[in-house]
Amino acid sequence: MAFVEIKNLKFSYPQCESRALNGVDLSVNEGEICLLIGKSGSGKSTMLRLLKKEIAPHGEISGEIHIKTDNIGFVNQNVESNIVMDTVQGELAFAPQNLGRSKKETALKLAETASYFNLGAIFNQKTASLSGGSKQIVSLAAVFAAKTDLLILDEPVSQLDPIAADEFIQIAARLNREQGTTVLISSHRTEHILPIADKIAVMEKGSIIFCGPPADAAHFLVEENHEMKLALPQYTQVFQGNPIDFVSAKRAVSALRYKACVPSCKMDASLVVKGLCFTYERKLPDVFYKLDYEAEHGKINAVIGANGSGKTTLLKCLCGVLKSYGGKIKTKGKAAYMPQNVHTLFLKDTVFQEIGDMKLLERFNLEKLAQKNPFDLSGGEAQRLALAKMMTVQCDVLLLDEPTKSVDAPFAACFAEMLRTLADEGKTIVFATHDLEFAARYADNAAFLFNGKIAASAPVKEVFSALDIYTTSIAKLTGGKAVSAKEIEVAE
Numbered sequence: 001m002a003f004v005e006i007k008n009l010k011f012s013y014p015q016c017e018s019r020a021l022n023g024v025d026l027s028v029n030e031g032e033i034c035l036l037i038g039k040s041g042s043g044k045s046t047m048l049r050l051l052k053k054e055i056a057p058h059g060e061i062s063g064e065i066h067i068k069t070d071n072i073g074f075v076n077q078n079v080e081s082n083i084v085m086d087t088v089q090g091e092l093a094f095a096p097q098n099l100g101r102s103k104k105e106t107a108l109k110l111a112e113t114a115s116y117f118n119l120g121a122i123f124n125q126k127t128a129s130l131s132g133g134s135k136q137i138v139s140l141a142a143v144f145a146a147k148t149d150l151l152i153l154d155e156p157v158s159q160l161d162p163i164a165a166d167e168f169i170q171i172a173a174r175l176n177r178e179q180g181t182t183v184l185i186s187s188h189r190t191e192h193i194l195p196i197a198d199k200i201a202v203m204e205k206g207s208i209i210f211c212g213p214p215a216d217a218a219h220f221l222v223e224e225n226h227e228m229k230l231a232l233p234q235y236t237q238v239f240q241g242n243p244i245d246f247v248s249a250k251r252a253v254s255a256l257r258y259k260a261c262v263p264s265c266k267m268d269a270s271l272v273v274k275g276l277c278f279t280y281e282r283k284l285p286d287v288f289y290k291l292d293y294e295a296e297h298g299k300i301n302a303v304i305g306a307n308g309s310g311k312t313t314l315l316k317c318l319c320g321v322l323k324s325y326g327g328k329i330k331t332k333g334k335a336a337y338m339p340q341n342v343h344t345l346f347l348k349d350t351v352f353q354e355i356g357d358m359k360l361l362e363r364f365n366l367e368k369l370a371q372k373n374p375f376d377l378s379g380g381e382a383q384r385l386a387l388a389k390m391m392t393v394q395c396d397v398l399l400l401d402e403p404t405k406s407v408d409a410p411f412a413a414c415f416a417e418m419l420r421t422l423a424d425e426g427k428t429i430v431f432a433t434h435d436l437e438f439a440a441r442y443a444d445n446a447a448f449l450f451n452g453k454i455a456a457s458a459p460v461k462e463v464f465s466a467l468d469i470y471t472t473s474i475a476k477l478t479g480g481k482a483v484s485a486k487e488i489e490v491a492e
Helices: 044-050 088-098 103-116 132-145 162-179 214-223 227-231 234-238 246-251 311-319 351-355 358-363 379-391 409-424 436-442 460-465 473-478
Strands: 004-012 021-028 033-038 060-067 072-075 150-154 182-186 199-204 207-212 256-258 269-278 288-296 300-304 326-331 335-338 397-401 428-432 445-450 453-459 488-491
Touching: 004 044, 021 044, 021 199, 021 207, 033 044, 033 162, 033 227, 044 150, 044 182, 072 132, 088 103, 088 132, 103 132, 132 162, 150 162, 162 182, 199 214, 207 214, 214 227, 227 409, 234 246, 234 473, 246 473, 269 311, 269 428, 288 311, 288 326, 288 428, 288 445, 288 453, 300 311, 300 409, 300 436, 311 326, 311 335, 311 397, 311 428, 335 379, 351 358, 351 379, 358 379, 379 409, 409 428, 409 436, 436 460, 436 473, 445 460, 453 460
Parallel strands: 033 182, 033 199, 072 150, 150 182, 300 428, 300 445, 335 397, 397 428
Antiparallel strands: 004 021, 004 060, 199 207, 256 488, 269 288, 269 326, 445 453
């Protein structure tokens, strides 16, 4: 029997007409890395949580789950909820202490864990002061300290910038390689995971429709023209499912041809920021000091930068949620802000009550959900509802914080079309994001936020082609000749 064996697993949440899982079969051998992909609502999180009884959802279940270990670690997509202690040291000590280890044994385990995960520099820090990437690595280290044979990761990098995401995945791969840890991971971002995975399981409507080696999975998605092919790395899409790793794609780059880039006309700014200064407390360093920024009217403007660079803080300053102590912000028309957690915007019992306009619901493909509670929506559905709600306040400038966080690739493409329509109607879009591929493909302009200022602001092609590391896979592959797959004309 395999290390993890799931047979005909079915599950229904209370008071739900349809099943969340509809006969899942999955086999994972000891020491394998299995990547789980699928649209939001396909059942990935439900299945993963059922593997760890302490956090298994309540509902009606049938089928079989066999796991050859009780040492199961779980890290989910919510960075904050993974942390239970207020210091890094306390977080790492939590599991050994609760397992009844002596002070001497716990101290030794702490030393080993902090050294293995290179946490010495932050060992004595407050967890609240850490960046999102550091918090996730501390969460992973805490799981390791509890002695884990099966590591379950549910969208663990959805809130991380590309550098932090790559670091997290490489650490998980190291645990697999050096400790023999079996890894089950779900993710909408596959570029860093696909080359190290042993198998890919594709979920759809509560079932696994394909499971096999990464190359076979990529070919399956492309040949079937399945919408989840958009979850594949950009270079894999360009080469029609092969290769799945960057090095092999680099060898084939000479086969590419590029579309001519037609620059768009420069528009007047709908949002102008001059000399912005902001700090959370007087004794703390400034988050921004004399920051300048402009967002073009009728354009999609992306703000990129590492975890902790201040992207969310900037958007909150722009809409007035946070008050700056210096500088000026001028906006043509009304600005509205969509936070990362869009559920904070919902106040009514049904989707229709939130909007009150069936035509607006139809525009954002929400008419079939009109009588649903907003808190019962999937991540993508909630994002659409939040965007529709922004339209009810007649805003001219839309400020969106990580709008593609935790949503699947097909939805991200659909969401981008909605943003483009709004921009064409004269709305100005400003969104903060870690999703560089999304920004490069769909935004008109990009601004790089670093050290309290905008380091550069220009058309996306100009920004991403000038970067070597914090850029897209296509830009790295082509040396900046293209920054997204839409600029590739032919792959032979």
